[in-house]
Amino acid sequence: xxxxQRLLGKEDKFFDLLEASADEARTxxxxxxxxxxxxxxxxxxxxxxxxxxxxxxxxxxISEALCTTFVTALEREDIEALSNGLYxxxxxxxxxxxxxxxxxxxxxxxxxxxxxxxxxxAADIVLEMIRELRKGVHLEKMKSxxxxxxxxxxxxxxxxxxxxxxxxxxxxxxxxxxFLKDYFELLEKVIDRCRDAGNVVTHIVLKNS
Numbered sequence: 467x468x469x470x471q472r473l474l475g476k477e478d479k480f481f482d483l484l485e486a487s488a489d490e491a492r493t494x495x496x497x498x499x500x501x502x503x504x505x506x507x508x509x510x511x512x513x514x515x516x517x518x519x520x521x522x523x524x525x526x527x528i529s530e531a532l533c534t535t536f537v538t539a540l541e542r543e544d545i546e547a548l549s550n551g552l553y554x555x556x557x558x559x560x561x562x563x564x565x566x567x568x569x570x571x572x573x574x575x576x577x578x579x580x581x582x583x584x585x586x587x588a589a590d591i592v593l594e595m596i597r598e599l600r601k602g603v604h605l606e607k608m609k610s611x612x613x614x615x616x617x618x619x620x621x622x623x624x625x626x627x628x629x630x631x632x633x634x635x636x637x638x639x640x641x642x643x644x645f646l647k648d649y650f651e652l653l654e655k656v657i658d659r660c661r662d663a664g665n666v667v668t669h670i671v672l673k674n675s
Contacts, residue, residue, distance in 0.1 A: 488595075491521065491553075491593075494559040494560070498563060501566060525553045584657060591618065608668055626651070
């Protein structure tokens, strides 16, 4: 076991910032899921822009804190990598929302229930991993969480292949096929971003266990 507090050398500041960042990433994912089920209800990008701006502000605060805080054992690159990885989740979600606003009609009749469940699961696991860092977890616990995240990413790959298979055998117009292909791949990329953040957390634990 290890204490990230001890490694960072400054009480709860980095815990709070990283956890806030992971929570904001999950909020952006949940906001997206709401509109994926009701595409026509998305009228503005305000919710997504606000979430991404909050995430960006947290990322900037972490960078500033790293410049003014003496880190004794944990490499600052690890904290920066985790912070940037969390920010990329919200940024990718906003891109998906932008696409959805362009042509919500193209998602009508498309069953994304499996992808939606995996997106939410991945975002929840990332937040749990960040919260566990505060506690000083055992390596086995973090590996277990990361395994769950890898499993979700693997399942998402299978779902993507299934969606693409249906798409390529459909009689949809070409513009809808192009839109949906791009959309499916962006959805899968959000889970990839979650996986990447989880890998950084696991890397931190491995180095300091």
